[in-house]
Amino acid sequence: MRPPFTRVIARVAVIIIGWVGQSSFGSELPKAHADQSTTIAYHTAITPTADSDVTKGMGAASSLKSLQKTHDVSPYALAGRIRGDYERLMGALRSRGYYVGHVGIKVLAEGKSLEGDDVQLASFLAALPPGKTVECRISAVLGLQFKVGRLFFVLGKSGTTESLLSAKENKLTVGEQGVLQVHEGDPAIAANILAIPSRLLTYLQEQGYAQASVSAPQAVLNTERKTIDAGFFLNRGPKVVLGSFTLNGLKHVKADYIYRRLTIHEGQLYQPSVIEAARTDLGGTGLFSSVQVKDGKKVQPVPQTQNLMAGINGAMPLNFDFIEGKRHRITADVGYSTDLGGRAGVTWLHRNLLGRGEQLRLAAIATGLGGTAQQGLGYDIYADFNKPDFMERSRILNLRVEALRQLLYSYHQTAWLAHGGVSQPIGKDWFVSGALSLEQEQIIQFGTSRNYFIASVPLQVNFDNTHRSNPIEPATHGFRFTVGVTPSVSLEHDTSFFLPMNAQIATYFDLHHLGISRPGNSVIALRGSVGSIQGASTWNIPPDQRFYAGGPATVRGFRYQGVGPQYGRTKYAVGGTSMDAGTVEFRQKLPKNFGVVAFADAGQVGSSSIPGHGKLRVGYGGGVRYFTPIGPVRVDVALPMNRPYRGDKWELYLGLGETF
Incomplete structure (x- = not known):
């Protein structure tokens, strides 16, 4: 026999239907009943309740609130709108669990x-003189919150509601109970009760139950105990492993590459x-639009023949x-800066040259210019060839x-270069690379022409935990650093061995962490660079292998190669065997996709x-940014603080993406 208190059985989804604003009750009266020549302007005010979430919910659910800015309505339409708001509110x-409250x-x-x-x-509103504004004040008495x-x-x-009510045992395991995030x-x-099926289903599927299902909740409202019980039908189905894979839609991509890449x-x-994760990885190859x-x-x-874990009941093909x-x-x-001038050209790219993701550029x-x-x-x-997954997954041959x-x-330099190398990610944020590079060049410096043949082995380690989605997206947090050494030998003119070493680090601090801006809106960016060449003096190193500074990569405001030892009292740079530079930059986003730096x-x-x-040497300046879907368009103007000669009064830089 049932207890003597009132029990109302209904789906939770139906209980909150008014909250999500989908109810059609109380819609405006047909226009035939309204005076078409009279309209009323009105204002809606919501009195805050003790539960701020309820107050926000009423504002979202109220059609009076959401429609008041559209246009004035007839007296009868406004009356219908008011009546319809009761159920929504x-x-x-x-x-939020307030079942005995009222609005x-x-x-x-x-x-x-x-x-x-x-x-x-309705008659009260119809009798108002034209031009009057009506105020609608919404309030609520919450009452006791149900548990x-x-x-x-x-x-x-599936089953009947009665079969749920008669259940005596909780059929969940300890692990399944832990993912519900709702307790007695x-x-x-x-919203928390309605989220239980998706949370539980996700957990079951992650445990191998591919065909699991969890029903929507059946709610039991107990007005005497001020509680809501909720029942669910649960079906785990068989626990499975991955079966065979079928690949559909391949035309130019080789199937063996996909199987190896998976x-x-x-x-x-x-x-x-x-x-x-496997699907996303395949999408990241750039070979597929879907x-x-x-x-x-x-x-x-x-x-x-397969030796599987205990409890497996089958294999799910994909x-x-x-x-x-x-x-x-x-x-x-296309690019331009006042020091290097303009550049213009065209690039042709083949994304899948041999059917296994090879790129030819x-x-x-x-x-x-x-x-x-x-x-x-x-x-x-140049011609650039990249082969992914070279001998090992994620290794790239270039x-x-x-x-x-x-x-x-x-x-003045005229050169032919040949380069071959491999690069390999190590973990999530580390990347290493090594290569062999050969260069035949003729260089004219200060009226003297020399030929060089240079063989080098560039080795590099990179770390980047800024986790940007693409290389030109501005970083807002984390670190990036690069350390490289390049054992080199110069032949043909004054044979010499030299060892360039360089390091660069950049870090980004979001002022949101101090509570003074929105995430990503105000960022301080810092960059430091240092380099040294060991084994040979400046004049025994080919001019293009020496260190120079000036320009967007080091000191803005000075022209490219405009910082460092000069030839006599001219503006011609000699280059050097050491370099160090630092940058501090403040980046601020503005409305309408603009920003300043x-x-x-x-x-x-x-x-x-x-x-x-x-x-x-010191340079300073500022710029503007316009943020596009692929990255910011950059315009910077920089001034030199202590220029060594006439010229370099200012520099202009145009580009895509931040300088670092």
Whole structure:
């Protein structure tokens, strides 16, 4: 026999239907009943309650509040809108567990007031003189907040409400109970109870139950005990491993590359998060415009030869559906700064040359289009070949041949280069690379022409925990640093061995951590660079291998190669065997996708191999940013503080992305 108190059985989703604003009750009266020639302006005010979430919920649920700025309404339409708000507002209370509370709407005009549910409301509003504004005051009495009572689970895909009510045992394991995040005695907040099925289902699928299901809650409202019990139908289904993989939609990409690239394998425990990570990884290759993965229609039997973990009841096949992206891309290369002048060129890219993600990039770029550090037109022509997963997953092979000509004030260079190397990520944030580089060049410096043949082995270690989604996205936190050494030998002219070493570090601090800005809006960025060349003096090192400073990479305000030892009393740079530089930059985002930057740079180049020797130069300036979906467009103006010669009065830099 049931207890003598009132029990109301209903789905929680129905209980809060008024809160989410989907109820159609109390909609405005048909226009045929309203005086089309008379409209009323009104204002809605909500009296705060003791529960701020209820107050916010009422504001979101109220059609009076949401529609008051649209246009004036007829008296009868406004009356219908007011009546309809009662159920919506009660939904906001119930969603937070206040089932015995009530709401009130008071309508005030011409020194008079009526309750919103008064039968005379429509005629009262219709009698108002034109031009009067009505005030609608919404208030609520919360009453006692109901608590969560019993949460019970019945095994099976479905059943009747009575079968849920008659359940006597909780059918969850300890692990399953731990993911509910709702306990007996908690406030009966509808959103938390409604979230239980998705939380539990996610947990079950991560345990290998691919076909698990959890029903929507059936709620039992106990008005005497002021609690809500909730019951669920639970079906775990078989525990499975991954079965066979089917690849659909491949046209130019080789299937063996996909199988080798996959981070999952047959016989592995079925886990949606792991499968999603594999799907995302395939999408990150850049070969596909879409990668989707779906479970097979039925569970397969597990081969007897497989040695599986206990409790496995089958294998779930996976179907991968691919839509390949465009294989070819042509892009323009355009840039300008007052020191290096303009550059313009075109790049052609093949994304999948041999069917396994190989990239071939061909570029032809004209350089030296004006500029205070240039003496004429130059070019940069190269072919770049990248092969992913070279001999090992995530290892990249890079081959490059390049023809280069640049007519700088410091030297004129015409060179052929060949480069081959591999790079490999180590963990999440580390990256190492090594290469062999050969360069044949002719350099004219201060009227003297020399030929060099240089062989070098660049070795580099990178760390980056800023976790940007693309290389030109501005960093707002974390560190980035690079350490490199390049054992080199110069032949053909004055054979010499030298060892360039360099390091650069950058860090970013978001002022949001101090509570004075929104996340990512105000950022202080710091950068430091240091370099040293061991084993040879300045004049025994090819000019293009020496250290220079000036420009956006070191000291803005000074032209490219404008900081360091000069040739006599001219503005021609000699270069040096040591370098150190530092930057502090403040970045502030503004409304409408704009931003501003202020910065100061300092640096020096010395003839000693020990950094810290040389004439320190300082530059400062500011700029504006316009943020696009692919990154910020940068415009910076910099001034030199202590320029050594006439010229370098100011420098302008245009580009895409931040300087570091």
